[in-house]
Amino acid sequence: MAFDKNNYAPGTHPDLPPPPGTVGVVGWLKNNLFSSLSNSILTLLSMYLLYLLIEGGLSWFVVDAVVNANDKPGCRKIADGACWAVIVKRFDQFIYGFYPLAERWRIDVSFFLLFVAAAPLLYPDIKFRKYMLVFSCLYPFIAFILIKGGLFNLLMIETNLFGGAMLTVIIGVTSIACSLPLGILLALGRQSRLKLVKVISVCFIEFMRGVPLITLLFVASTMLNYFLPPGTNFNLLIRVIIMMTFFSAAYIAEVIRGGIQAIPKGQYEAADAIGLTYWQTTRFITLPQALKISIPGIVNTFIGLYKDTTLVVIIGLLDPLGIGRAALADTKWNGLSTETYLFVAVIFFISCFAMSRYSLWLEKKLSTDHN
Amino acid sequence: MLNLLKIWRNEKSREIIVQIIVLIIFGWFISWLVGNVSGNFERLGKDLSFEFLFIPAGYDINQYLISYNNRDSHLRAAIVGLLNTGLVAICGIVIATIFGLFLGVLRLSKNWLANRIAYWYVEFTRNVPILLHILLWHGIIINTLPHPKQAIDIFDVSYLTNRGFYIPKPIAESGIELFYLFTVIAIIFAVLFSRYSKKRQELTGKQFPVFWINLMVIIVFPCIALAFNNFPISFSIPELKGFNFRGGLHLSPELIALTFALAIYTAAFIAEIVRAGILAIHKGQREAAESIGLKPDKVMNLVILPQARRVIIPPLTSQYLNLTKNSSLAIAIGYMDLVATLGGISLNQTGREMETMVLVLLIYLCISLSISSLMNWYNYRVKLVDR
Numbered sequence: 001m002a003f004d005k006n007n008y009a010p011g012t013h014p015d016l017p018p019p020p021g022t023v024g025v026v027g028w029l030k031n032n033l034f035s036s037l038s039n040s041i042l043t044l045l046s047m048y049l050l051y052l053l054i055e056g057g058l059s060w061f062v063v064d065a066v067v068n069a070n071d072k073p074g075c076r077k078i079a080d081g082a083c084w085a086v087i088v089k090r091f092d093q094f095i096y097g098f099y100p101l102a103e104r105w106r107i108d109v110s111f112f113l114l115f116v117a118a119a120p121l122l123y124p125d126i127k128f129r130k131y132m133l134v135f136s137c138l139y140p141f142i143a144f145i146l147i148k149g150g151l152f153n154l155l156m157i158e159t160n161l162f163g164g165a166m167l168t169v170i171i172g173v174t175s176i177a178c179s180l181p182l183g184i185l186l187a188l189g190r191q192s193r194l195k196l197v198k199v200i201s202v203c204f205i206e207f208m209r210g211v212p213l214i215t216l217l218f219v220a221s222t223m224l225n226y227f228l229p230p231g232t233n234f235n236l237l238i239r240v241i242i243m244m245t246f247f248s249a250a251y252i253a254e255v256i257r258g259g260i261q262a263i264p265k266g267q268y269e270a271a272d273a274i275g276l277t278y279w280q281t282t283r284f285i286t287l288p289q290a291l292k293i294s295i296p297g298i299v300n301t302f303i304g305l306y307k308d309t310t311l312v313v314i315i316g317l318l319d320p321l322g323i324g325r326a327a328l329a330d331t332k333w334n335g336l337s338t339e340t341y342l343f344v345a346v347i348f349f350i351s352c353f354a355m356s357r358y359s360l361w362l363e364k365k366l367s368t369d370h371n
Numbered sequence: 372m373l374n375l376l377k378i379w380r381n382e383k384s385r386e387i388i389v390q391i392i393v394l395i396i397f398g399w400f401i402s403w404l405v406g407n408v409s410g411n412f413e414r415l416g417k418d419l420s421f422e423f424l425f426i427p428a429g430y431d432i433n434q435y436l437i438s439y440n441n442r443d444s445h446l447r448a449a450i451v452g453l454l455n456t457g458l459v460a461i462c463g464i465v466i467a468t469i470f471g472l473f474l475g476v477l478r479l480s481k482n483w484l485a486n487r488i489a490y491w492y493v494e495f496t497r498n499v500p501i502l503l504h505i506l507l508w509h510g511i512i513i514n515t516l517p518h519p520k521q522a523i524d525i526f527d528v529s530y531l532t533n534r535g536f537y538i539p540k541p542i543a544e545s546g547i548e549l550f551y552l553f554t555v556i557a558i559i560f561a562v563l564f565s566r567y568s569k570k571r572q573e574l575t576g577k578q579f580p581v582f583w584i585n586l587m588v589i590i591v592f593p594c595i596a597l598a599f600n601n602f603p604i605s606f607s608i609p610e611l612k613g614f615n616f617r618g619g620l621h622l623s624p625e626l627i628a629l630t631f632a633l634a635i636y637t638a639a640f641i642a643e644i645v646r647a648g649i650l651a652i653h654k655g656q657r658e659a660a661e662s663i664g665l666k667p668d669k670v671m672n673l674v675i676l677p678q679a680r681r682v683i684i685p686p687l688t689s690q691y692l693n694l695t696k697n698s699s700l701a702i703a704i705g706y707m708d709l710v711a712t713l714g715g716i717s718l719n720q721t722g723r724e725m726e727t728m729v730l731v732l733l734i735y736l737c738i739s740l741s742i743s744s745l746m747n748w749y750n751y752r753v754k755l756v757d758r
Contacts, residue, residue: 046485223725
């Protein structure tokens with residue numbers, strides 16, 4: 001049978017290939033990068049920018065970078081790029097601070113156990129969740145004993161030896177864990193029918209949100225002793241954690257309040273109609289819905305809190321940034337601020353980015369929308 | 372017993388009882404704090420007094436917007452610090468808004484490459500603490516820029532060095548008053564004109580190119596005034612004398628690093644706010660506008676933006692507030708803002724932790740509360756009226 005494209009019975013025409021230039025690499029380029037004149041210009045500009053970045057960045061970061069040297073002049077003798085030797089030489093300090101060398105396994109163990117403890121909270125579908133939750137509840141005590149010592153033949157470690165990424169994680173995780181319940185209480189207080197409770201909550205929240213965190217840390221480091229009975233002298237680290245907790249609790253309270261206000265009125269009316277008490281309504285109706293809505297906001301607040309832990313360097317604690325500044329104060333490494341700060345920035349970027357990805361994942365998982 | 376149970380089970384009376392209990396606990400807590408404070412003050416032989424504000428501060432501030440020297444009072448030092456905070460905040464807000472809008476538009480762009488660059492910029496910037504941004508930029512300026520002798524030269528009028536940037540400084544001469552007057556007139560005209568054209572549009576549907584006309588007026592009018600008085604303005608150009616530059620306007624590394632870091636950090640957040648605001652407008656709105664034949668820029672200006680503005684402005688304001696509060700990190704690089712003057716050196720010199728910190732907290736609280744009440748007023752005004 002001769003091939004004649006006009007001679008098909010209806011419905012038997014084979015599928016033709018799409019017109020050239022609309023699919024494949026060419027089509028993709030056409031659609032996404034060169035769809036119009038202005039778009040093409042934008043693409044070229046972006047490519048030029050990328051070229052500049054890669055060209056300059058690569059040689060500084062990698063090609064001309066020095067990893068092995070004993071001081072800055074040593075670096076400069078080898079090549080002109082980044083002197084990563086400062087990071088390599090002090091890597092342990094960036095992670096553990098001045099925690100005694102022989103005891104560092106305790107940090108490693110607690111860090112590993114942190115993930116075990118966090119797993120049932122972060123992944124609701126995990127196996128043996130009930131048993132793991134018991135461990136999660138015990139974890140704070142285990143971690144405290146492991147890190148601080150003083151029990152079970154573990155050497156007692158002074159908190160002023162804490163430092164580096166470990167300090168960030170300690171401050172961050174403790175404040176996060178304490179600020180969520182406090183934030184929920186404050187949010188409920190702000191929505192309460194009891195005028196007095198409401199006024200106290202509003203004042204607390206607005207005060208904490210209205211002042212910069214650094215001033216609160218100054219209060220913790222200079223003024224807090226005035227508010228305590230004479231002779232009380234408690235640890236700077238604990239004072240900092242308390243202030244951070246209060247600070248982020250106020251923000252979390254506002255996020256959760258948004259969630260509470262987004263719940264339709266019918267839910268409360270229904271709860272009242274079946275005779276639930278206030279606390280029952282809160283426990284079974286309000287919070288499950290409000291918390292679900294506010295997850296992105298809560299995680300954002302946590303990311304903010306985690307980033308804000310860097311401020312402790314201003315009142316003299318040695319988080320990774322503090323370790324970096326100490327390294328820069330050393331005459332051997334004087335002037336290598338870009339390398340040091342970029343390294344710390346990357347540490348923070350990785351952890352914060354991971355947290356925000358987790359939040360997106362959880363949001364999707366909990367979503368009950370029908371689209 | 373039964374009566375007590377009855378009182379407890381009555382909602383009204385129970386609320387009162389609970390509140391009384393809260394009041395007692397709270398009152399006890401406050402009195403405990405006050406008691407501790409007065410006890411501690413007595414023990415240390417201190418008193419609560421703000422007289423220290425009026426004694427000479429005795430320290431220098433390297434950047435001041437109102438005249439200041441070390442014989443001026445602590446109060447004046449604090450005001451200088453507050454003005455420095457304001458300077459950084461305003462410059463930062465302006466740059467962050469422009470840059471953030473630009474990034475937000477890129478994030479919405481259909482151009483894949485530009486979109487990805489903006490995306491990674493936003494992710495990288497906002498996932499790194501602001502303090503690191505500030506220190507990083509400060510470090511880059513003072514460690515990698517050249518000494519004044521080898522300064523990076525921009526058209527022989529501006530110089531970038533590791534001691535800061537030197538730019539030409541405009542100096543007003545006699546006859547400049549007309550320029551100021553015309554500028555004010557141009558701005559008043561622009562405001563009135565945009566109001567009029569909005570009204571006209573609502574009545575007749577006809578539009579003026581408001582933005583371009585206003586821009587022309589604001590540029591051309593003051594220029595006429597300048598030409599009229601034979602350009603009563605001169606520039607002091609920085610010049611290398613010895614080891615440093617003289618003349619011109621000196622922008623310290625601290626000011627630049629702080630402003631720049633705050634601006635690029637906040638811009639990342641603003642970009643996401645702008646993007647979310649525009650995406651929040653229902654697709655149908657755009658499709659409807661296009662189907663009645665509006666051109667793309669009209670769709671944006673008349674349909675999308677007026678609605679997106681309602682979503683964008685509240686979080687935008689809170690970003691501005693955050694920027695202002697974050698400017699307190701100036702203390703890490705030695706920029707003399709409110710926290711560094713009143714809460715830093717004044718505190719250390721007078722030893723009055725309580726008074727200085729209370730003042731600092733109150734000032735920030737006032738700024739925050741006034742901005743947020745403005746925001747509430749705006750929210751109330753633009754609220755969607757449900758019918």
